[in-house]
Amino acid sequence: MHRRGVGAGAIAKKKLAEAKYKERGTVLAEDQLAQMSKQLDMFKTNLEEFASKHKQEIRKNPQFRVQFQDMCATIGVDPLASGKGFWSEMLGVGDFYYELGVQIIEVCLALKHRNGGLITLEELHQQVLKGRGKFAQDVSQDDLIRAIKKLKVLGSGFGIIPVGGTYLIQSVPAELNMDHTVVLQLAERKGYVTVSEIRSSLKWEVERAKQVLEHLLKEGMAWLDTQAPEESQYWLPALFTELYSQEITPEEAKEAIH
Amino acid sequence: MSPPSRVGQGRCRPRAMHPPARTSAKIVVHLHPTSSNKDLGPFQSSIYSYIKLSFKEHGQIEFYRRLSEEITQRRWENMPVSQSLQINKGAQAGRIRAVGIVGIERKLEEKRKETDKNISEAFEDLSKLMEKAKEMVELSKSIANKIKEKQGDITEDETIRFKSYLLSMGIANPVTRETYGSGTHYHMQLAKQLAGILQAPLEERGGIMSLTEVYCLVNRARGLELLSPEDLVNACKMLVSLKLPIRLCVFDSGVMVIELQSHNEEEMVASALETVSEKGSLTAEEFAKLVGMSVLLAKERLLLAEKMGHLCRDDSVEGLRFYPNLFMTQSE
Numbered sequence: 025m026h027r028r029g030v031g032a033g034a035i036a037k038k039k040l041a042e043a044k045y046k047e048r049g050t051v052l053a054e055d056q057l058a059q060m061s062k063q064l065d066m067f068k069t070n071l072e073e074f075a076s077k078h079k080q081e082i083r084k085n086p087q088f089r090v091q092f093q094d095m096c097a098t099i100g101v102d103p104l105a106s107g108k109g110f111w112s113e114m115l116g117v118g119d120f121y122y123e124l125g126v127q128i129i130e131v132c133l134a135l136k137h138r139n140g141g142l143i144t145l146e147e148l149h150q151q152v153l154k155g156r157g158k159f160a161q162d163v164s165q166d167d168l169i170r171a172i173k174k175l176k177v178l179g180s181g182f183g184i185i186p187v188g189g190t191y192l193i194q195s196v197p198a199e200l201n202m203d204h205t206v207v208l209q210l211a212e213r214k215g216y217v218t219v220s221e222i223r224s225s226l227k228w229e230v231e232r233a234k235q236v237l238e239h240l241l242k243e244g245m246a247w248l249d250t251q252a253p254e255e256s257q258y259w260l261p262a263l264f265t266e267l268y269s270q271e272i273t274p275e276e277a278k279e280a281i282h
Numbered sequence: 283m284s285p286p287s288r289v290g291q292g293r294c295r296p297r298a299m300h301p302p303a304r305t306s307a308k309i310v311v312h313l314h315p316t317s318s319n320k321d322l323g324p325f326q327s328s329i330y331s332y333i334k335l336s337f338k339e340h341g342q343i344e345f346y347r348r349l350s351e352e353i354t355q356r357r358w359e360n361m362p363v364s365q366s367l368q369i370n371k372g373a374q375a376g377r378i379r380a381v382g383i384v385g386i387e388r389k390l391e392e393k394r395k396e397t398d399k400n401i402s403e404a405f406e407d408l409s410k411l412m413e414k415a416k417e418m419v420e421l422s423k424s425i426a427n428k429i430k431e432k433q434g435d436i437t438e439d440e441t442i443r444f445k446s447y448l449l450s451m452g453i454a455n456p457v458t459r460e461t462y463g464s465g466t467h468y469h470m471q472l473a474k475q476l477a478g479i480l481q482a483p484l485e486e487r488g489g490i491m492s493l494t495e496v497y498c499l500v501n502r503a504r505g506l507e508l509l510s511p512e513d514l515v516n517a518c519k520m521l522v523s524l525k526l527p528i529r530l531c532v533f534d535s536g537v538m539v540i541e542l543q544s545h546n547e548e549e550m551v552a553s554a555l556e557t558v559s560e561k562g563s564l565t566a567e568e569f570a571k572l573v574g575m576s577v578l579l580a581k582e583r584l585l586l587a588e589k590m591g592h593l594c595r596d597d598s599v600e601g602l603r604f605y606p607n608l609f610m611t612q613s614e
Contacts (some may be wrong), residue, residue, distance in 0.1 A: 063445075122501060122509065154339075158340075178493045
C-alpha cells in the first residue's frame with residue numbers, strides 16, 4: 025500500500041480526534057437524557073399509582089388540592105403549566121382549573137359593564153357556582169385564585185388585588201398602580217371613599233387623590249355620587265354587596281360568549 | 283338505632299322509590315344525648331341523633347369551614363339567655379327555646395379523626411411522590427447546566443426531547459427558552475390544529491379575536507383534555523414561523539389577539555374613522571355595539587386609529603370618547 029504524506033495523514037488524524045471529542049460531548053448529554061427518559065417513565069408509573077388511589081381525593085378535597093399545589097411549588101413544578109403534563113393527564117387537575125378559567129372569564133365579561141372590570145372574589149365565587157350548576161363539583165376560593173393566576177398569561181389584564189381580608193379581581197387591561205390599589209383598599213370598608221378620607225388616611229394632597237379617583241371613574245370602576253350630604257362620594261360597584269345575588273341577564277351572558 | 287316506625291299519617295314519609303341520579307353534597311351533624319336540665323327544643327323527641335344538611339346548589343365547603351369555626355369558638359355559650367328565639371308554630375306557639383346545637387363537637391371530632399386518617403394516608407403518599415418529583419427536577423437542572431456549558435454541542439433533536447420531558451413534568455426551562463423558545467412538538471401540532479379550528483370563527487368575527495376569546499372557544503369545543511393558557515400562548519407564538527394563515531399580535535396595552543393573515547388592522551382603522559365621522563363621536567362601547575365587536579377589541583381599534591392620527595380623544599369622567607382628528611383633515 026502506498027503511504028500517504030505525513031502532513032495529510034496528521035491533519036486527517038487530528039480531524040478524526042476532534043470529531044471524537046465532539047461526539048463524546050453529545051454522548052454525555054445523550055446519557056443524561058436517556059437517564060431522564062427512564063426516570064420519567066418510572067415517575068409516570070408512580071403517578072399512575074398515586075392517581076388510582078387518590079385521584080378522587082384531589083377532586084373532592086379542596087384542602088388536599090392546596091397541599092398538592094403548595095408542594096409542587098416548593099419543589100419547582102407547575103402542575104398546571106400544560107394540559108399535556110403528566111399531572112394534568114393523570115390526576116385530572118388540568119381540566120378542572122382550565123375549565124374554571126373559562127367560567128371565570130365568562131362571568132367577568134358579563135359583569136364588566138356593571139363594575140368596570142373589578143369584582144370581589146366573593147361575588148365571582150357565587151356567580152361561578154351558579155353558572156356551574158347543581159351537579160358540578162364544588163370549587164373553593166383558593167381554586168379560583170389559582171385559575172386566575174394562570175389566566176394572566178393570556179394578556180387580557182387579569183389581576184388579583186388584595187383588599188381588606190379578601191381580593192378584588194381585575195379582568196380588564198386597565199393600568200392600576202400602587203396609588204389606585206391603596207385607594208381601592210381604603211374604599212373596601214364602606215364601599216365608597218371621599219377625597220377627605222383619602223387625605224386624612226393616606227396623607228395625600230388633593231391633586232393626587234383626585235387623579236386616582238378620576239382614573240377609576242374613567243375606567244368605569246367607580247361611580248360618582250355628587251348628592252351625598254357633605255362631599256362627593258366615589259362608590260365602587262364591585263363592592264356593592266346588595267348586587268351579589270343579582271342574576272346575570274341574558275344580554276350580559278351574550279356579551280360574554282361574543 | 284331502630285328503624286323508623288310509622289307514627290301516624292303524614293308524620294313519617296317513606297323514602298322515594300326512585301332515588302335521584304345524582305345526590306347533593308351532605309354534611310351530617312351528630313348530636314350528643316341531651317342533658318337532663320335542657321329546655322325543650324323544636325321536637326319533643328326524635329329517633330335520630332343527627333341532623334343532615336343537604337347542599338343542592340353547593341356552598342358546602344365554606345359552610346363546613348364556618349360551622350367548624352363556630353363549634354370550636356362556642357360563641358353561643360356567651361350569649362345571654364334572654365336572646366333565645368321565639369318560634370310560633372301552630373300548637374307550639376308561645377314556647378321559648380334555647381338557641382344552639384348541643385354537644386356536636388364530639389361526634390364531629392370523631393368524624394374528623396377518621397377523615398384525617400384517610401387524608402394523612404393520601405398526604406403520605408403525596409409526600410413520597412413529591413420526593414420522586416424533586417429528583418426529576420434536580421436531574422433536569424443538571425442537564426440544563428450541561429447544555430448551558432456546551433452551547434451548540436447538543437443537537438436540536440436532543441433539545442426538543444429535553445423540552446418535552448420538562449413539559450411532561452411541568453418544569454420551567456430557563457436555559458433553552460432563550461435559544462429555542464418554549465415550544466415543543468406538541469405546541470407545533472397544536473398551532474397547526476388551531477389554524478384549522480379558528481379559520482371560520484375568525485372570519486365570522488371580522489378577522490380578529492382576543493386570546494381570551496380563543497381560549498374559551500377552543501376549550502368549550504374540546505370539552506375534555508383542555509388546553510392550559512400557557513399551551514395556547516406557546517402554540518400561538520409558533521404560528522408565524524410555521525407559516526400558518528393566522529398570527530398572534532400584541533397591542534401596546536398588552537392585549538393579545540389572533541388575526542387572519544389577510545386581516546389588516548390598519549385598513550380597518552379607515553372604516554372605523556368613517557363610522558366615527560358619521561356619528562360625530564363614539565365611545566368604545568358605542569362603537570362596539572354598532573360594529574358588532576367585543577368592547578375590548580373595539581377600544582384597541584380606536585386607540586390604534588388615534589395612534590395613527592385619525593382620531594382625537596376626549597377623556598373626561600364621563601368616559602373616553604373619540605372624535606375625528608380635524609387637525610389632520612382640515613388644511614390650514
